Amino acid sequence: MSQGKAQSLLVSSVTLKIVMAITGVAMVGFVVIHMLGHLIVFQGRVAYNDYAEFLQGLGGLKWIARFGLLGMIGAHIAAATALTNRNQRARPEGYVKLRSRRTTFAAKSMWFAGLAIFFALLYHLAHFTLGWVDAEQYTWIDEFGRHDLYSHFVISFEDPRILGTYLAFVVFVCMHLSHGVTSMFKTMGLSRGRFTKPIEMIGPVVAIILFLGFAAPPLACMMGVVTAG
Amino acid sequence: MKIKLTVWRQRNRNAQGAFKDYEVEASPDMSFLEMFDVLNESLISKGEEPVAFDHDCREGICGACSMVINGSPHGPRQGTTTCQLHMRSFQDGDHIVVEPWRARAFPIIKDLVVDRSSFDRIQQAGGYITVNTGAPQDANAIPIGKAEADEAFDYAACIGCGACVAACPNASAMLFTASKVAHLSLLPQGAPERRDRVRRMVTAMDGEGFGGCTNHGECSAACPKEIGQDAITLLNREFMRAGVSAK
Ligand code: FES
Numbered sequence: 001m002s003q004g005k006a007q008s009l010l011v012s013s014v015t016l017k018i019v020m021a022i023t024g025v026a027m028v029g030f031v032v033i034h035m036l037g038h039l040i041v042f043q044g045r046v047a048y049n050d051y052a053e054f055l056q057g058l059g060g061l062k063w064i065a066r067f068g069l070l071g072m073i074g075a076h077i078a079a080a081t082a083l084t085n086r087n088q089r090a091r092p093e094g095y096v097k098l099r100s101r102r103t104t105f106a107a108k109s110m111w112f113a114g115l116a117i118f119f120a121l122l123y124h125l126a127h128f129t130l131g132w133v134d135a136e137q138y139t140w141i142d143e144f145g146r147h148d149l150y151s152h153f154v155i156s157f158e159d160p161r162i163l164g165t166y167l168a169f170v171v172f173v174c175m176h177l178s179h180g181v182t183s184m185f186k187t188m189g190l191s192r193g194r195f196t197k198p199i200e201m202i203g204p205v206v207a208i209i210l211f212l213g214f215a216a217p218p219l220a221c222m223m224g225v226v227t228a229g
Numbered sequence: 230m231k232i233k234l235t236v237w238r239q240r241n242r243n244a245q246g247a248f249k250d251y252e253v254e255a256s257p258d259m260s261f262l263e264m265f266d267v268l269n270e271s272l273i274s275k276g277e278e279p280v281a282f283d284h285d286c287r288e289g290i291c292g293a294c295s296m297v298i299n300g301s302p303h304g305p306r307q308g309t310t311t312c313q314l315h316m317r318s319f320q321d322g323d324h325i326v327v328e329p330w331r332a333r334a335f336p337i338i339k340d341l342v343v344d345r346s347s348f349d350r351i352q353q354a355g356g357y358i359t360v361n362t363g364a365p366q367d368a369n370a371i372p373i374g375k376a377e378a379d380e381a382f383d384y385a386a387c388i389g390c391g392a393c394v395a396a397c398p399n400a401s402a403m404l405f406t407a408s409k410v411a412h413l414s415l416l417p418q419g420a421p422e423r424r425d426r427v428r429r430m431v432t433a434m435d436g437e438g439f440g441g442c443t444n445h446g447e448c449s450a451a452c453p454k455e456i457g458q459d460a461i462t463l464l465n466r467e468f469m470r471a472g473v474s475a476k
């Protein structure tokens with residue numbers, strides 16, 4: 001392999017974009033399944049805790065998924081950092097004024113939203129996975145002697161502070177994906193000809209669906225539609 | 230019509246540049262460059278240094294003209310080069326800010342003139358086909374579908390002006406490089422070198438210090454030839470195709 005070939009395939013900006021896209025697909029897949037999992041809250045305590053027990057019972061598979069996702073997040077951030085550095089170096093002296101005609105707020109804030117999501121994710125894990133926030137709720141058990149995640153979930157979101165930060169987290173995720181999902185298709189070479197227009201729409205549509213799916217359960221808890229009683 | 234201009238002046242590559250204000254009496258029938266000619270004549274008659282700007286054909290086909298006009302490369306009109314932009318697109322009394330293309334890979338030579346030889350080097354890295362010399366083949370010897378021919382022609386319309394880089398928030402040369410790759414990838418004549426072409430051109434593009442593409446779409450919006458982002462999708466395809474090739 002010539003040096004030029006090795007270099008273009010390993011570290012080129014296009015390769016980094018492909019890394020962003022592939023890790024992005026995996027994470028979007030996780031986010032969609034996670035949203036569907038949340039919606040089980042509407043079926044009540046038993047169904048929700050069943051689902052939690054099922055996931056916890058996956059054993060080895062669970063750890064493969066966890067480390068897989070961690071790897072994806074790491075690669076996504078590493079590629080994003082390399083690309084963002086390159087982009088910032090590419091225009092050392094800016095314009096007094098540069099009008100944008102087509103880009104969106106979401107597209108311009110990918111880096112910022114990505115960072116916000118990363119930190120919100122750490123908090124989210126500390127809260128529900130590690131049980132560092134409200135540690136006492138983490139010890140609750142249901143009638144079958146399992147961790148009562150259902151009550152943990154419902155009581156948490158009755159607190160407007162937790163609800164507020166959570167909704168902000170969801171907004172950042174949706175904003176990030178409204179550009180990211182469409183971008184993913186473009187990078188993977190799929191948005192072309194008659195597919196171009198629908199693919200422009202796919203990011204925003206996925207974002208709206210995710211927003212509704214993620215916001216509904218906590219809002220239902222807040223409004224007393226879903227209760228821990 | 231009276232126009233108030235704020236123009237970037239920079240003596241040479243290494244000098245510190247600054248904006249300077251001018252007043253010009255223009256006619257709505259003048260092109261934007263003719264308005265600059267009028268300004269320069271008045272500067273010369275006053276013994277001042279005229280504003281340096283790039284231009285050649287003045288009919289929208291060479292890609293030499295390059296000014297960022299009120300924040301838009303080639304000005305406010307869709308699909309129009311600076312030389313084809315007329316003062317009737319502006320109002321009497323307008324204040325117009327004119328800047329050069331700004332990118333690390335396009336260093337300023339003087340005032341509004343930038344060095345775009347980085348584009349030439351990307352082109353030389355792979356934007357060509359190899360043909361036998363001698364008598365040309367009959368034009369209809371290689372069948373090419375109408376749809377492919379039309380699309381290839383859309384990408385071939387790139388005049389290499391650099392507005393895509395100028396408009397991109399990342400100063401990326403992706404649309405330029407992609408137009409060349411996409412154009413040749415659709416034609417049988419481009420097939421023999423397709424793998425090396427995309428690899429070499431992408432390596433050259435990165436090596437010049439352009440930013441990466443994040444699919445903002447500003448390039449296509451600013452392109453005077455209105456080349457779509459499908460070109461970029463095609464480059465990505467070509468790149469992946471080359472990536473999975475064993476050769
Ligand atoms: S001067 Fe040739 S395109 Fe404008």
